[in-house]
Amino acid sequence: MNKPTILTGDRTTGPLHIGHYAGSLANRLRFQDSHEQFLLLADTQALTDNAHDPAKVQRNVVEVALDYLAVGIDPDRCTICVQSHLPALAELTMLYLNFVTVARLERNPTIKDEIRARGFGRDIPAGFLCYPAAQAADITAFKATIVPVGADQAPLIEQTNEIVRRINATAGHDVLPEAQAIIPKAGRLPGIDGKAKMSKSGGNAIPLSASPDEIRSAVRAMFTDPNHLRVEDPGRVEGNVVFTYLDAFDPDQDELAELKAQYKRGGLGDGKIKARLETILQNLIAPIRARRAAFSKDRAYVLKVIKDGTERARQRTEETKRDVVNGLGLFQL
Amino acid sequence: MNKPTILTGDRTTGPLHIGHYAGSLANRLRFQDSHEQFLLLADTQALTDNAHDPAKVQRNVVEVALDYLAVGIDPDRCTICVQSHLPALAELTMLYLNFVTVARLERNPTIKDEIRARGFGRDIPAGFLCYPAAQAADITAFKATIVPVGADQAPLIEQTNEIVRRINATAGHDVLPEAQAIIPKAGRLPGIDGKAKMSKSGGNAIPLSASPDEIRSAVRAMFTDPNHLRVEDPGRVEGNVVFTYLDAFDPDQDELAELKAQYKRGGLGDGKIKARLETILQNLIAPIRARRAAFSKDRAYVLKVIKDGTERARQRTEETKRDVVNGLGLFQL
Numbered sequence: 001m002n003k004p005t006i007l008t009g010d011r012t013t014g015p016l017h018i019g020h021y022a023g024s025l026a027n028r029l030r031f032q033d034s035h036e037q038f039l040l041l042a043d044t045q046a047l048t049d050n051a052h053d054p055a056k057v058q059r060n061v062v063e064v065a066l067d068y069l070a071v072g073i074d075p076d077r078c079t080i081c082v083q084s085h086l087p088a089l090a091e092l093t094m095l096y097l098n099f100v101t102v103a104r105l106e107r108n109p110t111i112k113d114e115i116r117a118r119g120f121g122r123d124i125p126a127g128f129l130c131y132p133a134a135q136a137a138d139i140t141a142f143k144a145t146i147v148p149v150g151a152d153q154a155p156l157i158e159q160t161n162e163i164v165r166r167i168n169a170t171a172g173h174d175v176l177p178e179a180q181a182i183i184p185k186a187g188r189l190p191g192i193d194g195k196a197k198m199s200k201s202g203g204n205a206i207p208l209s210a211s212p213d214e215i216r217s218a219v220r221a222m223f224t225d226p227n228h229l230r231v232e233d234p235g236r237v238e239g240n241v242v243f244t245y246l247d248a249f250d251p252d253q254d255e256l257a258e259l260k261a262q263y264k265r266g267g268l269g270d271g272k273i274k275a276r277l278e279t280i281l282q283n284l285i286a287p288i289r290a291r292r293a294a295f296s297k298d299r300a301y302v303l304k305v306i307k308d309g310t311e312r313a314r315q316r317t318e319e320t321k322r323d324v325v326n327g328l329g330l331f332q333l
Numbered sequence: 334m335n336k337p338t339i340l341t342g343d344r345t346t347g348p349l350h351i352g353h354y355a356g357s358l359a360n361r362l363r364f365q366d367s368h369e370q371f372l373l374l375a376d377t378q379a380l381t382d383n384a385h386d387p388a389k390v391q392r393n394v395v396e397v398a399l400d401y402l403a404v405g406i407d408p409d410r411c412t413i414c415v416q417s418h419l420p421a422l423a424e425l426t427m428l429y430l431n432f433v434t435v436a437r438l439e440r441n442p443t444i445k446d447e448i449r450a451r452g453f454g455r456d457i458p459a460g461f462l463c464y465p466a467a468q469a470a471d472i473t474a475f476k477a478t479i480v481p482v483g484a485d486q487a488p489l490i491e492q493t494n495e496i497v498r499r500i501n502a503t504a505g506h507d508v509l510p511e512a513q514a515i516i517p518k519a520g521r522l523p524g525i526d527g528k529a530k531m532s533k534s535g536g537n538a539i540p541l542s543a544s545p546d547e548i549r550s551a552v553r554a555m556f557t558d559p560n561h562l563r564v565e566d567p568g569r570v571e572g573n574v575v576f577t578y579l580d581a582f583d584p585d586q587d588e589l590a591e592l593k594a595q596y597k598r599g600g601l602g603d604g605k606i607k608a609r610l611e612t613i614l615q616n617l618i619a620p621i622r623a624r625r626a627a628f629s630k631d632r633a634y635v636l637k638v639i640k641d642g643t644e645r646a647r648q649r650t651e652e653t654k655r656d657v658v659n660g661l662g663l664f665q666l
Contacts, residue, residue: 012664043663043664044427044428047428047431047663048430048431049431051428051431051432051503052503054503054661054662054663055662057663057664058662058663058664061664082664082666084424084663084664085664085666087420087421087423087424088420090420090423090424090426090427091417091420091423093423093427094377094423094426094427094460094467095377095380095384095460097381097458097459097460097463098380098381098382098384098458098459098460098461099384099458100458100459101455101456101457101458101459102435102455102457102458102459102462103455103456103457105459122434122435122436123434123436124434124435124436125430125431125432125433125434125435126430126431126433126434126435126437126438126462126463126466127427127428127430127431128431129435129459130430130459130463133459134427170384170385170387303666306666307666310666328387329387329388329391330376330380330387330390330391330417331345331376331390331391331394331415331417331418333415333418333636333639333640333643
């Protein structure tokens with residue numbers, strides 16, 4: 001039971017896609033035995049910028065859980081839990097909000113970027129500005145010491161640790177552990193159109209439930225090198241989505257290195273590399289799709305997985321809340 | 334069971350004083366039969382500007398409950414409950430924060446004034462900025478339709494109702510009732526030194542547990558009219574703390590009107606009016622002090638009152654949370 005604890009999860013705003021697979025799901029599978037993992041179905045956080053569409057957030061709780069099971073997350077080894085059903089997270093958030101200033105939240109680079117990306121302007125929902133404190137609550141409530149995040153999210157872990165240090169200083173001893181961000185090598189997978197962000201709403205994602213035809217069309221439509229018109233021309237590998245995806249998914253990276261060299265020299269057509277990628281993605285997704293279809297038919301089982309995991313998570317998070325209440329000497333009945 | 338519901342309460346930052354009695358406790362006694370009343374021991378809110386001193390906030394939960402019992406609040410007719418032990422309040426706050434913008438919170442006149450009064454400058458704790466959403470959660474969680482507040486707090490009720498309307502609009506039907514502020518005629522009682530705010534930390538308050546000697550010295554030290562040097566001089570009644578207190582506590586308001594007229598004409602000494610006020614305050618506080626001393630010796634009883642009330646409040650607030658979750662169609666296990 002001395003395995004290090006990882007907190008990770010996904011906002012429940014849509015089914016997951018192969019970008020999630022490369023960026024995080026593959027690592028979660030890898031860590032199933034070596035680490036204690038809590039996977040948070042982050043519906044509360046999803047509402048911070050989707051309060052106008054709660055139905056979407058609600059629907060996707062089960063969709064994301066299905067994706068987890070489909071890729072091979074084992075609910076006996078990982079705890080899959082729903083954020084909105086863990087009251088200690090909200091209670092700790094409320095407490096932590098007193099240990100961080102508005103100015104500090106506004107300075108958070110991740111929040112600044114995301115406010116810009118969402119076009120909130122001055123109309124930032126207060127919940128959105130506060131979400132670093134909520135994330136600190138999530139991380140610390142599980143006493144997670146490892147948090148996998150994208151490079152752009154690293155400032156959030158720093159902010160979590162600031163709150164942890166303030167809580168510990170007020171308590172006079174270490175109530176909560178600091179957490180360490182681990183940033184996956186893969187980086188964020190671009191959309192099939194080459195745009196930085198793959199998203200269902202952007203229409204440039206390949207979902208984990210994609211049909212063989214959808215995979216085929218997506219790879220065919222994929223952005224390569226617009227100046228690579230004839231097979232014999234030299235082509236660019238950087239910014240070429242097919243190669244970026246091959247970097248992420250090709251099991252034979254040596255052969256891939258040779259193909260890249262050939263592509264750069266000239267003499268390798270887009271058709272060839274697309275065919276290679278398509279085969280790899282078909283092989284990757286086929287068993288995921290099959291398992292997803294099977295689990296989809298057994299909604300009761302999926303709900304039981306979520307319920308059992310949430311109950312385990314509830315015990316852990318309530319225990320941490322008691323530790324914080326004790327540590328700070330707050331009122332107890 | 335069709336009594337209108339009132340939510341009221343006090344931040345647990347210190348024992349209550351006669352300003353609280355005049356401003357709110359007297360009304361609560363008056364409403365014990367005609368209204369359903371929830372009295373919130375607001376320890377979570379107290380932390381929004383006292384996170385550096387959680388021990389103070391903790392200690393005063395029982396002190397404020399003692400004050401309630403001492404003035405005659407009947408725990409069988411009023412529900413005395415602890416804010417930090419009602420998780421639905423934190424959960425609803427998190428949700429409501431998504432229905433209010435940062436700009437709107439910053440524009441709230443009450444928050445603006447209080448930020449200035451506390452000298453926060455740019456270092457406003459995020460929890461403090463967010464407290465109107467927390468207050469909206471408190472009010473709506475009890476489905477209170479009446480909220481007694483000082484005149485300066487009325488904008489908070491308006492903000493609560495804005496959130497209520499947004500929740501109801503998103504749900505497509507009325508999940509939550511709007512609330513009405515009632516502003517006590519009495520207004521806020523000044524400190525004995527004439528300063529606008531009576532507070533224990535300001536050393537200008539008469540606590541509900543004041544000893545006969547403390548009451549005597551407080552009245553002797555009380556600010557009157559600095560230009561009223563000789564008995565025969567005309568004196569000012571406005572801004573004269575003794576008369577302000579007599580306005581609030583004198584059971585014979587007709588006689589008081591005559592005394593005021595005499596004071597203004599000249600011929601009434603400060604000693605006389607101070608003696609009158611002292612008698613009134615000694616009579617008011619003596620039974621409160623005696624009951625407070627008795628309840629203080631039975632801490633187990635006080636804790637039971639808090640525990641039972643908090644359990645009743647928990648049922649009510651969890652029910653409202655379910656209504657909101659159902660209304661918005663959020664995920665349910």
